[in-house]
Amino acid sequence: MTLPTNSAEPNAGAQGMSFKAAPAKKLSVHLVTGFLGAGKTTLISRWMAEKPVDERWAILVNEFGQIGIDQTAWAGDDVFIQEVAGGCICCLQNMPLQLALGKITSRGDIDRLIIEPTGLGHPTQIIETLQEAHWQPYLSLAASVCVLDARMLNDARVREHETFIAQVAVADVLLFSKADVLSDAERITANEFAAELSPAKALVAFVEPESSCIEALSVAAKPPKQQRRSLLHAPVIVALSPRLDGVSAEQAAQAKLPPYHYHEPAQGHFIGGWILPASWCFCHDELLTELMSWRDAERVKGVFHTDKGWIFFNATALDLAIRSSEYRSDSRVEIISPIDLDWALREQRLLACLIAATA
Known part of the structure; x- marks a missing residue:
C-alpha cells in the first residue's frame, strides 16, 4: 500500500483589517519557548489542569511540520486550540501568527x-509582532517562559545554537523540566548556567513531577523595548475575520484529508509525516516496536488508533x-531528522503494522 502525496493547499490572502471596538479587558499573552524535546507541551498540560475555573484559555500551537501533533495532547480539555502548522510563525512576515491572533x-x-x-522557532520576531501598535488594544504581553531540559546544556550543538540562545535571552522565567531524572551534576550545571545570565531571570525553577510551576504565569514581564523601524518595514495588517479568500478556517483545516503523506527539507532538517483514517487500526505491540526503531531521528511524535x-x-x-490519548479524529505521526530518510521504506514498515485499513 502506498499513500498519495498531497501538497495542495488553499492560497491564503489577507483582506483589509477592520478593527472592532477595543475590549474592556486585554487578553494576557504568554510565550512559551524551548528547544525540541524540552517539555513545553507537558508543562502547558499541567498548567491547564490547575488553571482557575473562571478563566477561559486559548493555546496557539505552532508545529514545525505540516501535520499538527501537539494539539492532540489537549483533546477533551476545556480550552480553545488554534493550530498553525506547516512552518514557523516567526517567518513569512508573521502572516500565520497575525491571522491566528485575529481569530x-x-x-x-x-x-x-x-x-x-516550534522548538526551532526564533522568538524575537514573535514578541515584536505582539508589541505592534495595532494589537495593543487587544493584547497584554505577560511573562515569557523558556522551558529547558538541563541535560541539553552538555550538548554544544544546542547550547551554541542561535535559536536556543535567543529563547533563553527573551524569557522572563527559566524552568528546568524533567527535574526528577537530573543528576546532581546536571542540577549544578543548570544553576551555574542560570546564574551567569544577565540580566537575571525573574524566576528560575526546577519542575518536579508533582509541580507545574504555574506561578510562572504571575511573574511580571520585562518592559517592552522601543521598536525603531523604517517605513519600509511596516507590519502587514490582516483581517480579524477568520475567513481567507472565501475559505473558512474549518475548510482549510480539512485540506489534508487522510490518507496523507509529505516530506520536505526545512531549516537544515528533514521532516515528514502521515495522517491516516481513524478507522485504520494498528497492532499496538508491532507499532511500538517499529516506532522505537525510528529513534535515530531528533523527534518522533504521533497519535494512533x-x-x-x-x-x-x-x-x-x-x-x-507513551500514554493513552483522548484524540479520535485520525492517526498521525511526524518525524524531524537531521538527515534525509528513506521515506518510502518508513511508510511501508508503518503500514505493515496495520490490522485493518478500511475507509
Whole structure:
C-alpha cells in the first residue's frame, strides 16, 4: 500500500483589517519557548489542569511540520486550540501568527493566551509582532517562559545554537523540566548556567513531577523595548475575520484529508509525516516496536488508533513517553531528522503494522 502525496493547499490572502471596538479587558499573552524535546507541551498540560475555573484559555500551537501533533495532547480539555502548522510563525512576515491572533481576539471570550512556537522557532520576531501598535488594544504581553531540559546544556550543538540562545535571552522565567531524572551534576550545571545570565531571570525553577510551576504565569514581564523601524518595514495588517479568500478556517483545516503523506527539507532538517483514517487500526505491540526503531531521528511524535486503544507517542534522543490519548479524529505521526530518510521504506514498515485499513 502506498499513500498519495498531497501538497495542495488553499492560497491564503489577507483582506483589509477592520478593527472592532477595543475590549474592556486585554487578553494576557504568554510565550512559551524551548528547544525540541524540552517539555513545553507537558508543562502547558499541567498548567491547564490547575488553571482557575473562571478563566477561559486559548493555546496557539505552532508545529514545525505540516501535520499538527501537539494539539492532540489537549483533546477533551476545556480550552480553545488554534493550530498553525506547516512552518514557523516567526517567518513569512508573521502572516500565520497575525491571522491566528485575529481569530482568537475576535472571539471575545478568552482571558489568557499561551503561544507555543516550534522548538526551532526564533522568538524575537514573535514578541515584536505582539508589541505592534495595532494589537495593543487587544493584547497584554505577560511573562515569557523558556522551558529547558538541563541535560541539553552538555550538548554544544544546542547550547551554541542561535535559536536556543535567543529563547533563553527573551524569557522572563527559566524552568528546568524533567527535574526528577537530573543528576546532581546536571542540577549544578543548570544553576551555574542560570546564574551567569544577565540580566537575571525573574524566576528560575526546577519542575518536579508533582509541580507545574504555574506561578510562572504571575511573574511580571520585562518592559517592552522601543521598536525603531523604517517605513519600509511596516507590519502587514490582516483581517480579524477568520475567513481567507472565501475559505473558512474549518475548510482549510480539512485540506489534508487522510490518507496523507509529505516530506520536505526545512531549516537544515528533514521532516515528514502521515495522517491516516481513524478507522485504520494498528497492532499496538508491532507499532511500538517499529516506532522505537525510528529513534535515530531528533523527534518522533504521533497519535494512533491501536487494538489496545488510542495512544500518544513522543520520543526524542533523551526521552520517551507513551500514554493513552483522548484524540479520535485520525492517526498521525511526524518525524524531524537531521538527515534525509528513506521515506518510502518508513511508510511501508508503518503500514505493515496495520490490522485493518478500511475507509
